Amino acid sequence: MATVVKSYEPTFRDKLYIPALFQGLMLTFKHMFKKKVTIQYPDEKHVPPEGYRGLHRLNKYPDGRIRCVACEMCAAACPAHCIHIVPEPSPWEEGKERYPVRFDIDLLRCIFCGFCEMACPEKAIELTEIYDFADYSREGLWIDKAGLLEIYELTKTQNYYTVPNDE
Amino acid sequence: MDLIGFIIICIKVVVVFAATMLAVMGMIYAERRISAFIQHRLGPNRVGPKGLFQPLADGLKFLMKEDIIPAAVNKPLYLLAPAMLLIPALMTFAVIPFGSSLTLFGRQISLQVADINIGVLYILALTSVGVYGIVLAGWSSNSKYPLLGGLRSSAQLISYELAMGLAIVAIVLMTGSLRLNDIVTSQQGHLFSWYVFKQPVAFLIFLIAVYAETNRLPFDLAEAEQELVGGYHTEYSSMKFAMFFMAEYANMITAAALTVTLFFGGWDIPFVDEAAMGNWGALLSGIAFILKTAFFLFLYIWVRWTFPRFRYDQLMNLGWKVMLPLALLNIFITGGILTIIS
Amino acid sequence: MPLIKIDDREIEVEKGITVLQAATAEGIEIPYYCYHPALSIVGSCRMCLVEIEGMPKLQVSCNTSIGELPPERKKDGKYDMIVRTQTEIVKRERENVLEFLLLNHPLDCPVCDQAGECFLQDYSYKYGRAHSRFLEEKRVRKNEYLGSNVIINHNRCIMCTRCVRFTREISGTNELFVQARGDNSKISIFEDKSLDNLLAGNVIDICPVGALLSTDYIHKNRFWNLEEKKSICTDCSVGCNILVYSQNNRIFRINARENHSVNGYFICDIGRYGFHRYEDAEKVTSPLIRSDGGFKPISWEGALKEIYEQFSRSKDGEKHQIVGIASPFHTNESLFMFGRLMDNIFKDKSIIGKLPFIEDYEIHFDSGFRISKDRSPNRQGLLDFCLNLEDEILQKVKTGKVRLCYALDDGVDRKLDEEWESFFKSQRFLVVQTYAMTPLAKLAHLILPGPSPMEREGTMTNDQGRIQWLKPSVSLTNKTRPDWEIIMEFMNTVGKRELKYSSVNEVNLEMGERFPSYRGMTFFKIGYQGLPKKNIATSRPSEGGQAGNTVT
Numbered sequence A: 001m002a003t004v005v006k007s008y009e010p011t012f013r014d015k016l017y018i019p020a021l022f023q024g025l026m027l028t029f030k031h032m033f034k035k036k037v038t039i040q041y042p043d044e045k046h047v048p049p050e051g052y053r054g055l056h057r058l059n060k061y062p063d064g065r066i067r068c069v070a071c072e073m074c075a076a077a078c079p080a081h082c083i084h085i086v087p088e089p090s091p092w093e094e095g096k097e098r099y100p101v102r103f104d105i106d107l108l109r110c111i112f113c114g115f116c117e118m119a120c121p122e123k124a125i126e127l128t129e130i131y132d133f134a135d136y137s138r139e140g141l142w143i144d145k146a147g148l149l150e151i152y153e154l155t156k157t158q159n160y161y162t163v164p165n166d167e
Numbered sequence B: 001m002d003l004i005g006f007i008i009i010c011i012k013v014v015v016v017f018a019a020t021m022l023a024v025m026g027m028i029y030a031e032r033r034i035s036a037f038i039q040h041r042l043g044p045n046r047v048g049p050k051g052l053f054q055p056l057a058d059g060l061k062f063l064m065k066e067d068i069i070p071a072a073v074n075k076p077l078y079l080l081a082p083a084m085l086l087i088p089a090l091m092t093f094a095v096i097p098f099g100s101s102l103t104l105f106g107r108q109i110s111l112q113v114a115d116i117n118i119g120v121l122y123i124l125a126l127t128s129v130g131v132y133g134i135v136l137a138g139w140s141s142n143s144k145y146p147l148l149g150g151l152r153s154s155a156q157l158i159s160y161e162l163a164m165g166l167a168i169v170a171i172v173l174m175t176g177s178l179r180l181n182d183i184v185t186s187q188q189g190h191l192f193s194w195y196v197f198k199q200p201v202a203f204l205i206f207l208i209a210v211y212a213e214t215n216r217l218p219f220d221l222a223e224a225e226q227e228l229v230g231g232y233h234t235e236y237s238s239m240k241f242a243m244f245f246m247a248e249y250a251n252m253i254t255a256a257a258l259t260v261t262l263f264f265g266g267w268d269i270p271f272v273d274e275a276a277m278g279n280w281g282a283l284l285s286g287i288a289f290i291l292k293t294a295f296f297l298f299l300y301i302w303v304r305w306t307f308p309r310f311r312y313d314q315l316m317n318l319g320w321k322v323m324l325p326l327a328l329l330n331i332f333i334t335g336g337i338l339t340i341i342s
Numbered sequence C: 001m002p003l004i005k006i007d008d009r010e011i012e013v014e015k016g017i018t019v020l021q022a023a024t025a026e027g028i029e030i031p032y033y034c035y036h037p038a039l040s041i042v043g044s045c046r047m048c049l050v051e052i053e054g055m056p057k058l059q060v061s062c063n064t065s066i067g068e069l070p071p072e073r074k075k076d077g078k079y080d081m082i083v084r085t086q087t088e089i090v091k092r093e094r095e096n097v098l099e100f101l102l103l104n105h106p107l108d109c110p111v112c113d114q115a116g117e118c119f120l121q122d123y124s125y126k127y128g129r130a131h132s133r134f135l136e137e138k139r140v141r142k143n144e145y146l147g148s149n150v151i152i153n154h155n156r157c158i159m160c161t162r163c164v165r166f167t168r169e170i171s172g173t174n175e176l177f178v179q180a181r182g183d184n185s186k187i188s189i190f191e192d193k194s195l196d197n198l199l200a201g202n203v204i205d206i207c208p209v210g211a212l213l214s215t216d217y218i219h220k221n222r223f224w225n226l227e228e229k230k231s232i233c234t235d236c237s238v239g240c241n242i243l244v245y246s247q248n249n250r251i252f253r254i255n256a257r258e259n260h261s262v263n264g265y266f267i268c269d270i271g272r273y274g275f276h277r278y279e280d281a282e283k284v285t286s287p288l289i290r291s292d293g294g295f296k297p298i299s300w301e302g303a304l305k306e307i308y309e310q311f312s313r314s315k316d317g318e319k320h321q322i323v324g325i326a327s328p329f330h331t332n333e334s335l336f337m338f339g340r341l342m343d344n345i346f347k348d349k350s351i352i353g354k355l356p357f358i359e360d361y362e363i364h365f366d367s368g369f370r371i372s373k374d375r376s377p378n379r380q381g382l383l384d385f386c387l388n389l390e391d392e393i394l395q396k397v398k399t400g401k402v403r404l405c406y407a408l409d410d411g412v413d414r415k416l417d418e419e420w421e422s423f424f425k426s427q428r429f430l431v432v433q434t435y436a437m438t439p440l441a442k443l444a445h446l447i448l449p450g451p452s453p454m455e456r457e458g459t460m461t462n463d464q465g466r467i468q469w470l471k472p473s474v475s476l477t478n479k480t481r482p483d484w485e486i487i488m489e490f491m492n493t494v495g496k497r498e499l500k501y502s503s504v505n506e507v508n509l510e511m512g513e514r515f516p517s518y519r520g521m522t523f524f525k526i527g528y529q530g531l532p533k534k535n536i537a538t539s540r541p542s543e544g545g546q547a548g549n550t551v552t
């Protein structure tokens, strides 16, 4: 059933418009002196809120071995199809029998949805809070395994998974 | 006219021109900063102290940009259009008195470039010429958005010019002269001798019309970025685009100065007899004029960042159905009262 | 015929088949592991439990056959058996069975090659419980090599014994057995006999989980990345049906495809791992012309111009003899075009021959699986389309004449003996259509790049006369063109024809027009399972086919 919505009937004061115009002007005038929200970027850094999804990293075990087993769950979950993995049997004797020889992420395609870290069964891939990784070339935004591990070294002290990184 | 008189006029021209251009730069800076403040931002604050040199940087950027002339344009008119807009905008300022007269070396120098006795008509004429710049730019670009912008602008300017003219007629009726100096003089004395108090309706109409004349928000339909990609200047780049920009701001400055002259006593300071104070009076009057103008310029910016744009039919309705009859009525009443008094 | 009821469905079935077969045929899903249609039934995994009315306990459906009841004992007055697959108790028992199967299972799907096509995954997801209640230590064993191509991960094995039964019943080689009992049991080989028969790779296919792994494919890719193409094997004249898995034009593995008229459920290891030969070969992807002892790439236009210069300009009244060398590795469509070129365009000037067939020993398994001694896929097609094929071409070519030769290359398997080498060397101009730098190609004056076996499309006729469709599994690269198209261009160039077939299907249709035994053998008709050739004797089609006067 259709509902009849009574529209607002303008009063005589409304119809004069002039007072309303003044009201509007006063409002913007007041705002001129409010606190500014600008962050002066290179001098001041933005601190992302908790749970911010930035640049990826590939985690390592304390002994320095890569956690990733190249299961490609992240690649399968990735809606942007931007993770490219080449798996191979791992060179070490003990531990996981499979590891990635290549692990590339096309950051220009990535939409930073975080599905990859949710899909990962090994807690190997994570999104860090790094957000300022712009570059001048497309190639520069294609991050490879070495790069991802380097990001881990940079952000080692932080743990972005909600479950602590205990192993 | 003697040689010294000629030199003095030349100096005045240069001073006024430089001041206007400086004011344009100031306006650009002010516009960006004030709009930022209204939006809780900081605005340009990196070039020079507090970002004061930002307009210079902008100008430099415009100079260095590639000057693109699209292939399909009508070249002579396309090149002419920016000048057509900028020159009248600057010329208008010539008849506006910006202070009482100065006495130097025994010569009396009025602070006005050209004191002509039909100043009001001159201004109306020149603003009409300015429209051609916009229309030509729109037409010669040979592109749909500029054309629409140009068309809108011409319709808008014609309709609001009428209202503006009629609002001025009321002032002219009261003064009995078309000379701007006379209008200023007739407002001297106490505060309520300003025409804004004697002719509030005319003031309101004039103010609104002047916003439309200068293509400023809420009446900037000729540009209307969101619909027309920039309107008449869509196809312009580099310095030619900058000329449109400068013209817009120069127009605003002239319009603000005109508002002050017609309704706020021009350079007049209430309760002060400037002529009696000699050169100091002239200086004070100049400062008063600048302050008053500055307020109206601020108002321009303030209004722009407060109100949304009119829809086109609303604009036309307001112009023809409200402002024009109101202005006519105002003239009748003014004329009636004047007849009764005399 | 017995009438049974499974859940709500009434089904009339043949006497003697099992409940599982009846249900599967009807599209009712009963999960199972140890049952395999080609193997004997053991009923060891207990996954296929169902409830059967009148039986005190749940029954394994794979091992319960359906019989007929006397009329007075029929259930509900008409059914011979009433089966329920979805009752609470069945569901609970499935959960329990899965829990047992998973007791020692590592659940390392992330590193398991089976993930994505694993029945344990699928059924756990569908029928299992979400959480494990097993708190004890899992039994962990190391991976072992069972044979040179098969690795076993004991932890993942669910003891279905499919692999053991396979080596007993299909390959008949008995390498595998179950060692020890109970919790200690594991699949093993005898010390002196590893799993290295020619069918060994099949155990990897039939293992329902990721316990048996191929050394060739281990940790190479993930199942869901692979594109699956249904094709046929070209490594012997049996023409086994296969599934080719590739990603980005690279083949990762080949599995068997079911076809009861050809190979059943299995393929041999020659075909399974054979595709690496093509990867290793030095590929030819552009027309090449001999210059200064080497080859230099030229354009197709250039190549065809060269062909025109050599083959259709008669020089100084010399008599030409044109030698065509056909190949049993090519599709029927290419051979048909080749025969047409030789018989209809060069006519009497031409003589058509072949290199000696590539043969090896013939292998028969007790189960009936066969590897033919003829290791070329399409000998039958060659004989069908090149009707006046000269067997003794080396003797038949007339000496003293200018000889021009157009050879379809057999590919990477072809070796040349001295006699043939000198034969080819004696040609004045030798055009070789090939995909790799084979010994024959090295002798050529002009090389035309054709597709490799994995890129070819068309029909093949196996040694039983079954026509099957060879589907390309990877796409053509660079300047390579389909074989039939190259021969068509050849015909257009030297014979001034204006043939414009746009796809292999059009060639196939034309071929059917002229060779009645191949009539109507379109892909639409023969599908993925192939059809036997029609038994119509082929007479040599005269110029213009049956009608006799249209000249092509």
Ligand code: SF4
Binding pocket: A074, A077, A078, A079, A080, A081, A082, A083, A105, A109, A110, A111, A112, A113, A114, A115, A116, A117
């Ligand atoms: S964040 Fe999302 S888009 Fe980016 S790599 Fe991960 S899954 Fe892909």
Ligand code: SF4
Binding pocket: A067, A068, A069, A070, A071, A072, A073, A074, A075, A085, A116, A119, A120, A121, A122, A123, A124, A125, C110
């Ligand atoms: S990052 Fe995680 S999900 Fe991706 S391949 Fe490695 S282990 Fe698998």
Ligand code: SF4
Binding pocket: C105, C106, C107, C108, C109, C110, C112, C113, C114, C115, C116, C118, C119, C120, C121, C156, C209, C210, C211
């Ligand atoms: S066998 Fe299946 S369930 Fe077990 S690890 Fe492999 S994929 Fe996972």
Ligand code: SF4
Binding pocket: C156, C157, C158, C159, C160, C161, C162, C163, C164, C187, C206, C207, C208, C209, C211, C212
């Ligand atoms: S290895 Fe595979 S096929 Fe063999 S018993 Fe274990 S699970 Fe079954």
Ligand code: FES
Binding pocket: C031, C032, C033, C034, C035, C042, C043, C044, C045, C046, C047, C048, C049, C060, C061, C062, C063
């Ligand atoms: S399939 Fe019936 S017991 Fe295994």
